[in-house]
Amino acid sequence: MELVRGLHNLRPRHRGCVATIGNFDGVHAGHQAILKRLRSHSARMGLPGCVVIFEPQPREYFAPNAAPPRLTRLRDKLMLLEAEGVDRVLCLAFNRRLRELSAEEFVQQVLIDGLGVKHLEVGDDFRFGCDRSGDFAFLEGSGERHGFTVEAANTVAESGDRISSTRLRQVLADGDFELAERLLGRPFSISGRVMYGQQLGRTLGAPTANVQLKRLHAPLKGVFRVSAVLDEDPFKGSHQGVANIGMRPTVEGDGQPHLEVHLLDFKGNLYGRHLTVLFHEKLRDEQRFDSLDALQAAITADIAAARAQWASDSNK
Ligand SMILES: Cc1cc2nc3c(=O)[nH]c(=O)nc-3n(C[C@H](O)[C@H](O)[C@H](O)COP(=O)(O)O)c2cc1C
Numbered sequence: 001m002e003l004v005r006g007l008h009n010l011r012p013r014h015r016g017c018v019a020t021i022g023n024f025d026g027v028h029a030g031h032q033a034i035l036k037r038l039r040s041h042s043a044r045m046g047l048p049g050c051v052v053i054f055e056p057q058p059r060e061y062f063a064p065n066a067a068p069p070r071l072t073r074l075r076d077k078l079m080l081l082e083a084e085g086v087d088r089v090l091c092l093a094f095n096r097r098l099r100e101l102s103a104e105e106f107v108q109q110v111l112i113d114g115l116g117v118k119h120l121e122v123g124d125d126f127r128f129g130c131d132r133s134g135d136f137a138f139l140e141g142s143g144e145r146h147g148f149t150v151e152a153a154n155t156v157a158e159s160g161d162r163i164s165s166t167r168l169r170q171v172l173a174d175g176d177f178e179l180a181e182r183l184l185g186r187p188f189s190i191s192g193r194v195m196y197g198q199q200l201g202r203t204l205g206a207p208t209a210n211v212q213l214k215r216l217h218a219p220l221k222g223v224f225r226v227s228a229v230l231d232e233d234p235f236k237g238s239h240q241g242v243a244n245i246g247m248r249p250t251v252e253g254d255g256q257p258h259l260e261v262h263l264l265d266f267k268g269n270l271y272g273r274h275l276t277v278l279f280h281e282k283l284r285d286e287q288r289f290d291s292l293d294a295l296q297a298a299i300t301a302d303i304a305a306a307r308a309q310w311a312s313d314s315n316k
Pocket residue numbers: 196197198199200201202204206208209210223224242243244247248249250251260261262285286287288289295298299302
């Protein structure tokens with residue numbers, strides 16, 4: 001899969017494709033349905049399938065502090081899009097210039113001059129352009145004038161409700177990981193590099209790998225039953241574990257949320273390795289304990305609860 005950053009990096013060879021546009025945060029089952037249609041039009045027309053995304057996502061640009069949490073960082077989003085068979089991603093910087101483009105200018109500059117789009121696939125509620133003035137009817141009209149076809153994919157729903165990134169954020173915040181897995185088509189995960197922590201975990205009887213969240217504003221907090229894959233290689237096996245996402249109020253953290261993972265029965269150095277943490281169940285909320293002994297007892301109980309659930313799963 002090819003990543004093109006910015007319109008200025010498009011070359012004549014990039015012209016002629018089938019495309020779709022959106023945030024694709026989480027690459028959930030609704031997105032996957034659109035991407036499946038993109039693949040089939042791409043095969044039918046013998047043209048590459050291109051996804052146009054924005055970075056930052058528009059709401060992060062408009063309200064950096066009030067934007068909703070991210071389900072996927074750019075890196076993970078790109079890996080998931082590649083796994084869905086996307087040939088090319090055009091990542092546009094969402095900035096003042098882009099936000100001020102009218103729907104007409106967006107079509108002309110991005111779809112026609114930039115990509116030479118021959119077919120556009122969008123969701124039925126898709127809107128774009130300055131003040132979200134461009135909709136499906138507008139695109140159909142543009143398509144007739146500029147020579148591309150447009151198709152609106154039907155809404156993909158689960159239990160009667162539309163699947164969306166917004167809904168997933170709520171489902172994760174509620175700790176409903178079974179539903180999250182159905183909406184995503186895979187368990188929810190966060191990945192990152194393991195960095196040095198305060199090295200306190202080992203004295204608590206549970207050494208933890210501190211996974212770098214960087215600027216990721218995680219959509220969940222609390223203590224979870226997890227599994228983890230090392231270096232993105234599922235063939236190296238997945239490890240069972242428990243994890244905490246929070247501020248670590250008992251040990252006076254650094255004011256930043258951390259993702260800390262304790263892998264059960266694992267010995268080895270994880271510093272600098274890449275860890276993908278898959279979330280299976282919420283065990284409890286993070287708490288401020290009066291002593292490190294009380295925290296240690298709580299973590300021991302978390303580990304026991306996780307082990308009991310794994311054991312019951314394997315007996316099913
Ligand atoms: C399963 C688990 C549950 C945790 N629960 C809490 C908690 O409820 N409150 C809290 O302050 N810290 C909690 N922590 C975070 C610990 O305070 C943290 O892992 C410990 O301070 C070690 O940090 P270090 O790796 O930076 O040394 C939890 C950690 C794990 C792995």
